[in-house]
Amino acid sequence: AQSVTQLGSHVSVSEGALVLLRCNYSSSVPPYLFWYVQYPNQGLQLLLKYTTGATLVKGINGFEAEFKKSETSFHLTKPSAHMSDAAEYFCAVSPPPNTGNQFYFGTGTSLTVIP
């Protein structure tokens, strides 16, 4: 069974500070992992994804995430927060191929950026 836990439903950072959003997954086999961002009244937009290969994945808007199998984690980071980063962030896990490309989403983390 697949599941995703996002620690911290609300995170506040000062503009220019490090952003760290936590995501842990539960999967019986190595999954594929994703981070999506959702701005108010909009759909979800893919930030980055991990499938295979390099465990440090770079995405759009300066975000990156590192897949750590030993910790079953896929935390999202950005060195310097910008006001435009304020949004809801969702981590998602997808099981291996031939099982339907179904995504399981976490409950989300709301990021507030303080000027």
Add this chain to the structure above:
Amino acid sequence: EAGVVQSPRYKIIEKKQPVAFWCNPISGHNTLYWYLQNLGQGPELLIRYENEEAVDDSQLPKDRFSAERLKGVDSTLKIQPAELGDSAVYLCASSLGGVYPSEQFFGPGTRLTVL
């Protein structure tokens, strides 16, 4: 390229009334998803289509919810009758078929309020 289109964006109805949501996926995307997103939660899959076939509808409450995807393009999700607990955002997403894992592109959603 146009994204996933959903209509209406907002809908307010009284309980026991029927309601329908429409989704037009990105051109060429064979896979279409309907998700339910409750306030403060991540999206939860209701149904997934591969072309015109519903291949995963295990989470769709079939006593009141129905969906169709005629001709494998547009899709309609219907609730009849609506209940107070159905108030939520209904998201449609689409992805390319035959590619795994396939990025899901989301529409802006339909926000349903049942009074």
